Every structure is written in structure tokens, then in C-alpha cells.
Amino acid sequence: MTNLEKYNKIFIGMFHKTEEELPGLKYRGIPLWDSIGHMDLVGELEEAFDIHMDTPDVLDFTSYEKGKEVLGRYGVTIE
């Protein structure tokens, strides 16, 4: 599985969206991506990619696209 597939799978499972619906997804943009959903999402991504995000980066992770940039700071390339 590529990193992108892994990344997408987590988003799809977490927010009950299809792959086509992921681009443009934002924190607070849908009911399930609220503060609790966000913490859950970050936890899943940390486990999946074996990283530990600092809190400022957790808070900077505000969209599906931004998340890829944030993970890049930890050496994870999403493609």
C-alpha cells in the first residue's frame, strides 16, 4: 500500500467519505471532523506512519491537503 492509499484509507474510514470526496475536506467542514474527530484522525495517522506530531503541527493540520504537508515535516511523503 502506498502512503497515499494509507492516508486516504484513514480519512475514508474516519469520516465515511469516498476517495473522490476527500480533496477539499477541512477541519470543521463536516460534522465528523470536529475536535474529537481531529484528535482521532491524528492518532490514527501517527500510528499508521509511526510518527509523533507536535501539538502546533496537530493544530496546523486543518485540511486533507494541509495534512500531507504536515506529515511531510515528519519525513512522510504522501503520494
Next chain:
Amino acid sequence: MEPVTESNCYVIREENSCMIIDPNDFQAIRGMLQKCNTMPKLVLLTHEHCDHIGGLNELRKAYPAIVAATEACSEGIGNKTRNMSRMMETFLYFKSGEKKFVHYPPFQCEKADLTFKECLCCRFATKELQLIPLPGHTPGSMVIRYDGCLFCGDYLLPGDKVVTRLPGGDGDAYERYAKPWLKAIPDGTWIFPGHGEPFQMNREVREFHEL
């Protein structure tokens, strides 16, 4: 009440015995114990979230009390994700309306000294103590019944519906195990929650919590 997370700790003195429920703030607890000239014999954990165990490590160093929790709670307190301390800075930031950043270092605790999976009935001092596992909010959640009162952790919080979406939370388990038990609490029972003021069970509480 611990000022950062606003969680409640209960110190119960019964004759020459003292027990602590949810040791959140060691300094405050120690102050109270010194004021009452007593030492804890028993520490009970309603669940594994960090805002309810924040003072546990220091408490264990200072006093030889037995720590009792459900088996799942005992496992959870040793994991920074399951005890939520890993995400607490983020959680507190969100809770402040994304206005205030509070530094909250992640931590973990050693396992409990006494663990159980099923309801545990015993006596503390002269009164019956019941420890009732009720998973849902967390895998390790329990309700404590002592002297006719209930200490229910993060169930039945005044003004806040139960949260089952945090790591380890299980809505199905809540519906299957916790909710029926909470529903059966008689009106008039004093409830001492994990956050907020104590209250008595009544119709309004049932309606709010959909029991």
C-alpha cells in the same frame, strides 16, 4: 477540582480509613490529607483518562495506598494515547474555543495493584463498596457505589452528554452495558461526577442523558 482540566477528585474519610477517587492533583490531595491528618489506604480510578489520574504517580511515591481499577483501566493508564495525555494539549486548546494554549506533558502510570473484570464488592471501613465496570466512555470505565452514593467518572456529567468518540470509546458498549445500568439508578441517588457539581438523580437528568 483540578484547575486545568476541571476534573474532580474525591477524598473520602471513614473513621480511620481514607480513600481517594480519581487522584487528579497531588498537591491539592496532599494538602487535604495533611489538613485531615489522614493517609489514604485505597485509591480508585473511575477510568483511565489523564485528567483523572494526573496526581497518581506522585501519590504512589508519597503513600503506600492500594490502587484499584478495572483491568482495562489498568492497561490504559500506562498508554499515553489511551490515557489521552498525548492529545491533552490539543484537547484543552479546542475546549478553550481555540483561544488558549496550555502545556500538558504526556505521561503514563504503572498498572493498578488490584484489577478486576467483573463487579467487585467489598467493604471499606464499615460500609459496602461496589466497583462496577461499565465500558463505553472508555474500555476501563467503572462506577463506584459507596454509602449510597455513586461516583460515576465521566458518565452523567452535568450539562455534558456522554462522549464515546475519544480513543478507546465505544458507543455500542455504552448502549449495551453502561446505559442500562445508569438508567436503573433510583431517583434521589446522589451522583458525584468526574466534572461538575454533585447532584441527585431525577427526571431532568434522565431526559438530558436520554436514559
